Amino acid sequence: MSTIHWTENNSPRSARWHSESAAPPPSRVAVADDGIKADTAHGLACEGTALLWRGDFHNARQLLRAMGRRIDRKPPRRGDGPAESFHLYRRARGHRARVLGRLLVLLDEDHSLDLRRAPDVRQACAEAYGPPTGPTVISLTELLGVIGAHEWRTKGVEVPALGARIHPHYGVFSPVRGEYVDLVARATLPVSGGRRTAFDVGTGTGVLAAVLARRGFAHVVATDISPRALACARDNARRLHLTGRIEVRGPALFPEGHADLVVCNPPWVPARPNSALEHGVYDSGGAMLRSFLDGLAARLAPGGEGWLILSDLAERLGLRTRRELLAVIEAAGLRAVDRADTRPRHPRARDTGDPLHAARAGEITSLWRLVAR
Structure with missing residues (x-):
């Protein structure tokens, strides 16, 4: 200091x-x-x-x-x-x-x-x-x-998909935007894969790891590069009585081994964060997104899927094009087999005084279902 x-x-x-x-x-x-x-x-x-x-x-x-x-x-x-x-x-x-x-x-x-x-x-x-x-x-x-x-942290954030509260720690992105959690809670699980192992890459509070455990996965491995996030995810797994099914590892992006399902909700905007607290929103140059996609195929078990949860806000802001995203997916040896979309429900989408209102009002959050080519 x-x-x-x-x-x-x-x-x-x-x-x-x-x-x-x-x-x-x-x-x-x-x-x-x-x-x-x-x-x-x-x-x-x-x-x-x-x-x-x-x-x-x-x-x-x-x-x-x-x-x-x-x-x-x-x-x-x-x-x-x-x-x-x-x-x-x-x-x-x-x-x-x-x-x-x-x-x-x-x-x-x-x-x-x-x-x-x-x-x-x-x-x-x-x-x-x-x-x-x-x-x-x-x-x-x-x-x-x-x-x-x-x-x-004391009162927690209600997550309807869990029927419980998630308790975010300081410096860990809070799951206040529930639409991405709902996408993971409702998406059809891989047909040809099993429900043995799932990875939650960039777990943050551990909310998606908890959703996957509640959906029947026997072993969920949650990773993050942030020590604060790792402590937060462990705390929430304990509060939800899921420590027997959720294993928190890190700091790392991917764990060792293979999974039937690999889920990632990376920061959505490819811009430089101005503080440690902004790393949950801003991903300089889309580095985490690319790292996840580049390493995904090697982590999938036979018949497994990768679920990428991503907003198109960056596209609406002119910071990334859909063609660029699809090119990164293809270059990583992946192909998209389906996509589920939802609209945001947060108040800023309705704030006409927001300088970015036009982009926020049209924003769509998607769950991309990816498989190895």
Whole structure:
């Protein structure tokens, strides 16, 4: 970890710096409290000065919202086409995240937050960061994400296909978009293959592994390259009493051996993630998608199938064409024997104010049934 330095009460101070988005420690840090105006805070943050908050916690949240409103006064401009509009949107969101990320808080040696009206964040921070390692400075936006993740982990996400809740961990993509889970729950299982072994590649929370186990597979191997996802999948398998049927392995993309069914729900958008938390949505250059397809045929048992769950949002944004996708499938020695489609049900598909509304409104999520050629 890096170190952040500031002056407080005429004394030099320092602490460890942590950023899930890999932001470098700010070179200029000013102490701020309830007396600072939103215009002043916004101006300093835009100039690159970080503000270490020493006032009331709820006032800090209000200041963050006020700074966000000032940024949002200038909405991202639309490009000449969907791809340019997407990149301009991502650039604007990145600028917004950087500016708001300059409002900082100090976690004490035990992960506690020494601010007026501050909540007890020790458990939430321990879940996200592990055991405390000394005073640490993080952005308030990151802390709010940690708190939100703790609440999701505690109450879970209802998954109708399971008749149960999945409990996402911090940094693991939550199955809030249930249409892709429903596709796996309803698709016809391979006819010529058995129900002995299934692989869930890039398992995340383990939700698809749980669906496959509930559908009758005796042995489901769930993999992921993220240690947080592996811990999350194991936790959910235990909560669902499926540890005897779900084996979590990794960090790796594929496990050893062959399977009657190999399922993968890779990140849908081939763009560079701006933080570790975005890896569930953005796949730089479509690297994971290509790796899955390239390695799939060698992992299929005789008569087995691979199920690729993929949205066409990237196609609608001009980031990938259907022809390119089909070419990658063919080059991997695979052919598609069927495809099941569904429409998204999430609120953003109906948000006409979203710069990407046209693409989101027409989006289709598909389950591609693939076999070796």
